Amino acid sequence: MxxxxxxxxxxxxxxxxxxxxxxxxxxxxxxxxxxxxxxxxxxxxxxxxxxxxxxxxxxxxxxxxxxxxxxxxxxxxxxxxxxxxxxxxxxAVCLSHRVRMLSAALTGRLADFDKTAFMAVMIATRLRHEGFPGGELPAEVEARCGDALRWPARLADLDGLERRSSLEPLRLRLAQVAGLEAKVSRRCGEHLTLAAKVARTVAGGAVPAPARAPAARGSGPRAGLTERMVCVSVPNRVTSAGTAR
Missing domain, CATH: 3.30.70 (Alpha-Beta Plaits)
Structure with a gap:
C-alpha cells in the first residue's frame, strides 16, 4: 500500500x-x-x-x-x-532534511577536531581530579564526547534497519542518506579516537598527534592546539623509558 x-x-x-x-x-x-x-x-x-x-x-x-x-x-x-x-x-521531506543535517554535521561540528580535543582535556582533567580510575578514563571520556557529538547514538539506533522503498525517488534519497551516514560514522570514529588519545595523555600516557583539518579542504596542518591544551593540563614530569609508549 x-x-x-x-x-x-x-x-x-x-x-x-x-x-x-x-x-x-x-x-x-x-x-x-x-x-x-x-x-x-x-x-x-x-x-x-x-x-x-x-x-x-x-x-x-x-x-x-x-x-x-x-x-x-x-x-x-x-x-x-x-x-x-x-x-x-x-x-521525502524528512529524508531531505536528514541529508541537510548530515551534510551540515560534516562541514560543521564534525570538522572541528580542536573542539573535541578541548572537551576531552576538560573532561579528563576534571575526572582525574575527582579520583576517577586512570585505566577507565579513556573509555569514559570517549563516551562523554560521543554523547556531545550526538551522531554516534543516532547512527547506532538505526543499526540493523533495512531501509527500502518501491518508489525510485525515495530509493535514491535513501541511498544518499546511507552514503552520508557512512561518512558521518567514519568522522565520529576519528573524533572518538582523538578523545581517547587525549584522555590517555592526561592520565599519563603517550602524547596524541596534533589535530588536523580534513584532507578534502587541502589547508594542511593547523596550529597544534591539541598539543598546547594537553601540555597545560598534564603535569610536567619525567617519563621513564620503561613507561613510554
Whole structure:
C-alpha cells in the first residue's frame, strides 16, 4: 500500500521493514531517558507503520513530540494522537532534511577536531581530579564526547534497519542518506579516537598527534592546539623509558 499526501509527501508501504520496530524502540527509549525509557512500547500496524505508546501518562505529550522530532530526523513521517505516536512510512521531506543535517554535521561540528580535543582535556582533567580510575578514563571520556557529538547514538539506533522503498525517488534519497551516514560514522570514529588519545595523555600516557583539518579542504596542518591544551593540563614530569609508549 502506498499513500501520498501533497502537503508532506509521505509514503506507507506494507508491513514494517526488518529491524524497524527495534530501531524505533531504541530511538524512543533514548529520547524518553531512564525514567520513561523502560515504559516505551512499540508495535506494528496492520497496514504498515509503527505505533508507540508509554506506560505512564505523565508528560506523555512532551515525550511524544520529542520522539516525533527524532523520528522525523531519521526520515519517517509521524503523527501524534492523545495516547500514542504513529510512524507512517518514509517522508521525502524528512529524508531531505536528514541529508541537510548530515551534510551540515560534516562541514560543521564534525570538522572541528580542536573542539573535541578541548572537551576531552576538560573532561579528563576534571575526572582525574575527582579520583576517577586512570585505566577507565579513556573509555569514559570517549563516551562523554560521543554523547556531545550526538551522531554516534543516532547512527547506532538505526543499526540493523533495512531501509527500502518501491518508489525510485525515495530509493535514491535513501541511498544518499546511507552514503552520508557512512561518512558521518567514519568522522565520529576519528573524533572518538582523538578523545581517547587525549584522555590517555592526561592520565599519563603517550602524547596524541596534533589535530588536523580534513584532507578534502587541502589547508594542511593547523596550529597544534591539541598539543598546547594537553601540555597545560598534564603535569610536567619525567617519563621513564620503561613507561613510554
Amino acid at each position: 502506498t499513500m501520498d499526501t501533497q502537503d508532506s509527501s509521505w509514503f506507507l508501504e506494507g508491513p514494517a521493514s526488518r529491524g524497524q520496530e527495534q530501531a524505533v524502540q531504541r530511538i524512543c527509549a533514548r529520547v524518553a531517558g531512564p525514567v520513561a525509557g523502560p515504559g516505551v512500547h512499540v508495535a506494528g500496524l496492520p497496514l504498515g507503520g509503527v505505533q508507540v505508546w508509554l506506560d505512564s501518562p505523565r508528560h506523555r505529550w512532551r515525550f511524544h513530540h520529542r520522539m516525533a522530532r527524532e523520528l522525523r530526523l531519521a526520515g519517517w513521517h509521524t503523527e501524534t494522537s492523545p495516547d500514542r505516536l504513529l510512524l507512517l512510512g518514509w517522508s
